[in-house]
Amino acid sequence: xxxxxxxxxxxxxxxxxxxxxxxxxxxxxxxxxxxxxxxxxxxxxxxxxxxxxxxxxxxxxxxxxxxxxxxxxxxxxxxxxxxxxxxxxxxxxxxxxxxxxxxxxxxxxxxxxxxxxxxxxxxxxxxxxxxxxxxxxxxxxxxxx
Amino acid sequence: xxxxxxxxxxxxxxxxxxxxxxxxxxxxxxxxxxxxxxxxxxxxxxxxxxxxxxxxxxxxxxxxxxxxxxxxxxxxxxxxxxxxxxxxxxxxxxxxxxxxxxxxxxxxxxxxxxxxxxxxxxxxxxxxxxxxxxxxxxxxxxxxxxxxxxxxxxxxxxxxxxxxxxxxxxxxxxxxxxxxxxxxxxxxxxxxxxxxxxxxxxxxxxxxxxxxxxxxxxxxxxxxxxxxxxxxxxxxxxxxxxxxxxxxxxxxxxxxxxxxxxxxxxxxxxxxxxxxxxxxxxxxxxxxxxxxxxxxxxxxxxxxxxxxxxxxxxxxxxxxxxxxxxxxxxxxxxxxxxxxxxxxxxxxxxxxxxxxxxxxxxxxxxxxxxxx
Numbered sequence: 319x320x321x322x323x324x325x326x327x328x329x330x331x332x333x334x335x336x337x338x339x340x341x342x343x344x345x346x347x348x349x350x351x352x353x354x355x356x357x358x359x360x361x362x363x364x365x366x367x368x369x370x371x372x373x374x375x376x377x378x379x380x381x382x383x384x385x386x387x388x389x390x391x392x393x394x395x396x397x398x399x400x401x402x403x404x405x406x407x408x409x410x411x412x413x414x415x416x417x418x419x420x421x422x423x424x425x426x427x428x429x430x431x432x433x434x435x436x437x438x439x440x441x442x443x444x445x446x447x448x449x450x451x452x453x454x455x456x457x458x459x460x461x462x463x
Numbered sequence: 464x465x466x467x468x469x470x471x472x473x474x475x476x477x478x479x480x481x482x483x484x485x486x487x488x489x490x491x492x493x494x495x496x497x498x499x500x501x502x503x504x505x506x507x508x509x510x511x512x513x514x515x516x517x518x519x520x521x522x523x524x525x526x527x528x529x530x531x532x533x534x535x536x537x538x539x540x541x542x543x544x545x546x547x548x549x550x551x552x553x554x555x556x557x558x559x560x561x562x563x564x565x566x567x568x569x570x571x572x573x574x575x576x577x578x579x580x581x582x583x584x585x586x587x588x589x590x591x592x593x594x595x596x597x598x599x600x601x602x603x604x605x606x607x608x609x610x611x612x613x614x615x616x617x618x619x620x621x622x623x624x625x626x627x628x629x630x631x632x633x634x635x636x637x638x639x640x641x642x643x644x645x646x647x648x649x650x651x652x653x654x655x656x657x658x659x660x661x662x663x664x665x666x667x668x669x670x671x672x673x674x675x676x677x678x679x680x681x682x683x684x685x686x687x688x689x690x691x692x693x694x695x696x697x698x699x700x701x702x703x704x705x706x707x708x709x710x711x712x713x714x715x716x717x718x719x720x721x722x723x724x725x726x727x728x729x730x731x732x733x734x735x736x737x738x739x740x741x742x743x744x745x746x747x748x749x750x751x752x753x754x755x756x757x758x759x760x761x762x763x764x765x766x767x768x769x770x771x772x773x774x775x776x777x778x779x780x781x782x783x784x785x786x787x788x789x790x791x792x793x794x795x796x797x798x799x800x801x802x803x804x805x806x807x808x809x810x811x812x813x814x815x816x817x818x819x820x821x822x823x824x825x826x827x828x829x830x831x832x833x834x835x
Contacts, residue, residue, distance in 0.1 A: 324663075327663070328663030329663075331657075331661045331662050331663045332662065332663065332664075334657045334658075334661065335657060335658045335659075335661075335662050337657070338654050338657050338658045339595055339658070342599070348602050348605070360609070360612045360613045360616065361613070362612075362613065362614065362615065362616035362631055363612070363616050364616040364617055389525070389527065389528065389759075390528075391524055391525075391528035391529075391531060391532075421531040421535075421620070421622075422531070422617065422620075422622070423528075423530055423531035423622040424622060424630065425527055425528065425530070428625070428630075429759055437616065
């Protein structure tokens with residue numbers, strides 16, 4: 319008798335499971351067909367860093383102090399600055415990042431004294447060469463302007 | 464069924480490597496099995512294939528610079544590891560965290576715990592041969608990832624907790640999305656139970672399989688759902704309360720026998736308890752700052768400190784020795800999966816090879832966390 323009951327209960331549990339999957343067929347599709355449709359990135363998405371452009375000056379505000387370079391855990395950032403003449407402020411003349419090593423912790427953005435760094439919304443960074451991960455932030459800012 | 468074949472009938476035992484590249488070992492874990500036919504005589508988990516030297520790396524990094532490493536140890540509950548490390552350093556340096564930040568951490572950490580358990584649920588059932596539940600719970604998990612992505616900007620390795628607070632404040636969209644998610648997941652329990660928990664095939668493959676009883680769990684230092692499945696109601700959130708957990712009302716689900724089915728039930732009930740915690744924390748979320756004023760470089764005073772949190776897999780502790788500089792002298796992470804994995808040496812002998820997958824799945828290990 320117990321065996322008959324087991325068979326009945328077991329068979330019923332399988333049918334109940336089937337019913338869950340059958341009902342799912344008539345629910346809306348949850349996936350997005352990627353190359354044809356794109357999802358919207360979240361507003362706080364962290365891509366690689368880029369320069370903020372300040373409306374007062376029309377350009378970035380990097381003084382090449384090197385704080386980001388020293389705080390970076392994986393030595394992603396290389397920044398150099400120069401003075402246009404002796405008494406002028408130092409300005410960044412070279413700012414490269416190697417995104418292939420970046421872990422997107424955001425320490426550079428948090429610690430920047432002039433708040434000139436921000437996260438970009440770049441996300442499809444698959445490339446064929448490791449050099450393609452190197453981004454020139456100054457050129458990037460000039461091209462976007 | 465277990466232990467009846469411990470004495471080999473013939474001397475024709477042989478060795479089999481399961482892993483390091485095996486689709487059901489959840490990472491680069493190598494199980495060195497001594498087999499007598501279909502039965503396991505000896506099992507030896509061999510670890511270290513994913514060793515990246517996180518603890519050594521900490522010694523040459525600033526306290527801040529180790530932050531991204533913490534979520535890379537256990538990529539499934541990255542925020543819980545984040546929280547553990549940050550809270551340990553805050554305890555060392557005596558940093559007061561604003562109440563709003565503590566609540567935000569708890570909300571995000573519990574969401575992360577649910578997402579980790581949902582992924583375990585899917586992969587465990589997939590190990591047993593059922594593919595459909597995997598897709599359903601990934602649908603739900605996707606929802607959590609979107610919510611956490613909205614606030615932290617990352618989907619897996621959140622460097623969201625910062626010393627003295629969190630990186631970004633919650634907005635109304637986050638709160639309404641989280642409340643919607645709580646409703647949604649609660650409406651899913653019936654489906655999960657009908658599809659999996661009551662399924663006769665699942666019950667036969669999980670009941671009385673991989674029994675880790677109380678003594679065994681305590682001997683190997685197992686924590687988390689394994690220990691609770693064996694009937695010990697030990698949870699760091701209750702045993703050594705931290706953050707705002709003492710103010711929140713939740714229960715610790717426990718099992719009785721300590722088999723795979725008990726661990727399964729404990730995890731499902733834990734998800735429901737986590738939903739309760741998130742709900743209460745959202746109701747009580749205070750206003751105020753989200754970050755205390757902390758110097759750029761934290762310099763904790765000399766001494767050694769230990770701080771433990773409950774990760775999705777058990778007790779996670781950070782033991783940090785400070786020599787008064789801004790670099791840790793030594794950092795040791797006590798990870799839950801390490802003890803949970805070693806118990807396999809005692810559990811696997813006497814079981815079938817087919818059950819190895821079930822047992823390995825039911826203890827829910829993350830191998831990079833063991834190797835670190």
